[in-house]
Amino acid sequence: MIKKRYLAIILVILIIAVYGFVTLNQSVHQEQTVVNNTSAITRELIGNDSTGSVEVIKNIGNPNGTRIAYVVGVHPLENDTHQTLLKLLPEMNDLNHCYDIYVINVDLNLSQYGQLYPDDEPGRAEGQDLAYKYVYPAIVNGSYKLAVDVHAHGGAYYSDTFVFSPVDGSAGEKYGRDVSNHTQNVSYYNPYQTTSGPYLTIPLNQNGVPAFYFEENSFYDQNIKDSHMLELINAVDNLKI
Secondary structure (H helix, E strand, O other): OHHHHHHHHHHHHHHHHHHHHHHHHHHHHHHHHHHHHHOOOEEEEEEEEOOEEEEEEEEEEOOOOOEEEEEEOOOHHHHHHHHHHHHHHHHOOOOOOEEEEEEEEEOOOOOOOOOOOOOOOOOHHHHHHHHHHHHHHHHHOOOOOEEEEEEEEOOOOOOOOEEEOOOOOOHHHHHHHHHHHOOOOOEEOOOOOOOOHHHOHHHHHHOOOOEEEEEEEOOOOHHHHHHHHHHHHHHHHOOOO
């Protein structure tokens, strides 16, 4: 009788242990599934023609956060600053918002980066056209709360590293000024002239998506470009949108 009682107790303990192990295993598996889903960054082609193509890198950061778009490649000779964003943003952790990066690839034999000329520089018009044809409709119809167009310059402006919106009084200007106010090295400076504005940032501001530029001096050392880009990324990520 005593042996049967011990056997019954042992059986109950084994059942409880097995149930606990299965439950724990399911819990761990579910947690891992959630983590994997939050880091599912994808890259897809959204358009191409005889002048080039446009891709989008999606779901960087917090998938449940506010959706913000970055754009690189509108002016292809400014490639170093574009690559800086592409290098840094997808590797960052604990972001508040969710980011998509639109990458414009102009299919031209471009001259050496750093020889930044006026509006006749190779690929400039093609990049702007690709932005208007593919990027603008994707952003304006994509539930984005903000768009940041990343550029570089060859020292032509009074400010080296700055943000600005080409639409005065817009929400894009407000967010740009907020970013500048929360950084040490990114000023707000309006050059009052931009050739790419009508192809992206102006129509976005006019159609419900606040947008501003980020401009960097192309001749800075890469470590400085990295630090300035991190300032931009962190300031944008802390915006209350």
